[in-house]
Amino acid sequence: MIPQELIKKQRIVMLVLIILVGITAVISAGIGFSTLSFERLLPTLFGYGTFKEEFVLFSIRLPRIIITFLAGMALALSGVILQGITRNDLADPGIIGINSGAGVAIALFFLFSPIDPGSFVYMLPIVAFSGALLTALLIYLLSYDRKVGLQPVRLVLVGIGFSMALSGLMILLISSAEREKVDFISKWLAGNIWGADWPFILALLPWLVILIPFTLYKANKLNLLGLSEPVAIGVGVAIEKERIILLLTAVALAASAVSVTGGIAFIGLMAPHIAKSLVGPRHQLFIPVALLIGGWLLLFADSVGRNVIEPNGIPAGVMVALIGAPYFMYLLMKK
Template sequence: MIHPTLRKKQRISYYVLLALILLTAITSIGLGYSPISYDRLMPAILGEGTFKEEFILFSIRLPRILITLLAGMALALSGAILQSVTRNDLADPGIIGINSGAGVAISVFFLFVPVEAGAFAYLLPIVAFAGALLTAVLIYIFSYSRSTGLQPIRLVLVGIGFSMALSGVMIVLISSAEPEKVDFIANWLAGSIWGADWPFIVAIVPWLLVLIPFTLYKANRMNVLSLSDPVAIGIGVSLEKERLVLLLAAVALAASAVSVTGGIAFIGLMAPHIAKAIVGPRHQLFLPLAILIGGWLLLLADTIGRNLLEPSGIPAGIMAALIGAPYFIYLLLRK
């Protein structure tokens, strides 16, 4: 039974996070290379603004805000799943190479597979999932030992090795690509929110509508998986089956996110830790908070980054790394 105090703290945290997301979104709408006056936001939303105001709002700012929120939520949930399945607080889809695997698949697809422009946005998450899944399987194989099972520290080290190797593959692809296609891969590597358009939102939403409820449904199983193997087996949990299913969910969430945002790390690392610090380690409590925290963190990183240097700004992936890398080092030293 969950203590009522924790439930109350969870509800208060919901309201605070929703307020932060709304405040950051409103701030993000008004700021930028072509700013919109805040007193003109409501007329523009109601369709009573000028053509320029409505174009900036509905064709540029709102799609970017929504895609950033959705991607941050997906990355946070993916990180939470990976940390539970591997029992490793340092696990993150960006750090352990899953994002890089998706990036290589997307780059190969973009460079060498002819596809109609209308289908491009909808095929990207599928291609990213295939690349991320192959990478995750290889990392799992190299991290697993028959005698000791899945070793958390080895998982991080193997994942970092795969991440570096796959980033090198992307550099090779850049060197052999046509000049007009180099910008796409470079932006992906930097974590630029490049898929900020309505078709990309339509492409990513179905993945989240299926995977977020599924993961919340599996919260009790994830509580058990966080215990030792003998305890989980004694309770009657099929370890390998549950790990495989949840790993597939984590890979799919990460792939759907990075297919539209590029290589963004540390969101999946920080959000679950912050949520656990607020309401504790029970998955029923911290997973919903981690989802909101992940969306807010990426939205905040993108809002700050794109307004620091005009007109291009600093990619959200770099801003997230500036915040997350010191936190990762702190966790590594503490653990």
Template sequence: MIHPALLRKQRLIVIGLLVIIAALAAVSAGLGPSPLSFDRLIPTLMGQGTFKEDFVLFSIRLPRIVITVLAGMALALSGAILQGITRNDLADPGIIGINSGAGVAIAVFFLFAPIDAGHFAYLLPVAAFAGALLAASLIYVLSLRKHTGLQPVRMVLTGVGLSMALSGVMIVLMSSAERQKVDFIAQWLAGDIWGDDWPFILAMLPWLLVCIPVTLAMAQRLNLLGLSDPASIGVGVRLGRERTVLLFLAVALAASAVSVTGGISFVGLMAPHIAKGLVGPRHQLSLPVGILLGGFLLLLADVIGRNAFQPEGMAAGVVVALIGAPYFIYLLLKK
């Protein structure tokens, strides 16, 4: 049973994060090449803005804010799942190769598939999921041992190696593509949030609406998977089935996010760790906090990248990496 005081603390943190995200979203909506006065945000949202204000807010700023928050939430939850099933604090969809698998699939889809503009946004997450699932399955199989089961450290190392190999495949694909398409792939690799339009949000939402509630419902099983394999089996956990379902969810979440934001790493590493530091290791408490932290971190990185590095700006993925890489090294030395 979770102590009532800890539950109250978690609820206060969740409310606080929601307020902070809303405030940061308002800042993001107001800043940019065409500034929108903060005292005009609410009237414009209520339909009382000028044509320019409506265009800037609803066609440019708001879709980017929504897609950034949703992608950050998906990446954070994917990272939490991977850390839970591998019992390894260094697991992250970007670090262990899942994002790279999605990236290669997106590149192949973009370069060679006959693309119908009307269906492009909706087919992109499917292509990313296929590539990410193939990469995750390969990592999982290579990390299994007949007598000892899944080897968490081996899984991370295998994922890093596969990620490097897939990066080589991506370079080969880019070397044979047209300049315009190479620019798109390079933008994706940098983690520049390019799918900032309403169709991409509609394409991503179904994945999150299915995966997030299912994962939250499986929080107790994630707790049990954190035990040793014999202990987990002893309390009735079917290790193979539970890990497969959770890995499937982690892949779906990561693929839906990176299909529209690009190859962003470290959000799935940092958000779960910070959440556990705030409310403890129980996933019933840490998952909701981690989800909101992921949305906040990616939105913050996007705001900083767009406004602090003028005139060209900096990709959100690069800003996150500048923060996440030192954090990864810290965890590596600590653990």
């Protein structure tokens, strides 16, 4: 039974975060290379803007705001699951190589398929999922010991090794590719939000609509997996089965996000930690908070990054890394 005080605190925190997301979205919609004044936002949103204003808002700004928020939510939830099933506070889909696996799959598909990326937009999450799943399974197998089960520290170390190896493979792949394709993959590696259009939202949204409720349904299992293995087994949890199911969920969430945003790390590391510090460690309480924090972090990073240096700005992945890397070092020293 969750105390009413905690539920009330969670609701207040979520309300504050929703307001924060709204303010950031409004500022992001109004600033940029093509300025759209704030007093014209509402009229343009309801169809009373000029052709230029409607083009800037509906074709450029709004899709990008939505895609960054959704991708941030997906990465945050993936981090929640990975930290829960491994009992390791440093687990993150970007740090342990899952994003890199998805990136290599996308690069192979992009380099050796004659189809333009815009025409296979709905295939990208599936391609990314295939690469991320293969990487995750290899990391899981190499981190597993028959006597003691999954070893959380080894998982992070193996994952970092895979991430570096796959990054090297990515460089090898693009070294002999055409210049146009190299530019695309370079932007992907930097975490440049390249899929900022309505079809990419439709490609990402079904994964979230299915997997967010599923993860909330599994929240109590995640609570139990966070305990010691004898305790979890004692209360009837099929540990390996639940871990595999949840690992597949985490991989699908991360792959669907990075397939349209590029290689972005640290969102899945920071969002769960901040959420736990605000509302406590119960997954039922902190998952919704982590979703909002993850969405806001990526939206904020992209909004700042694309306006720092005109016209191209700084990729969102770089902005997130500037915040996340020191945080990762802090957690590493603390733990």
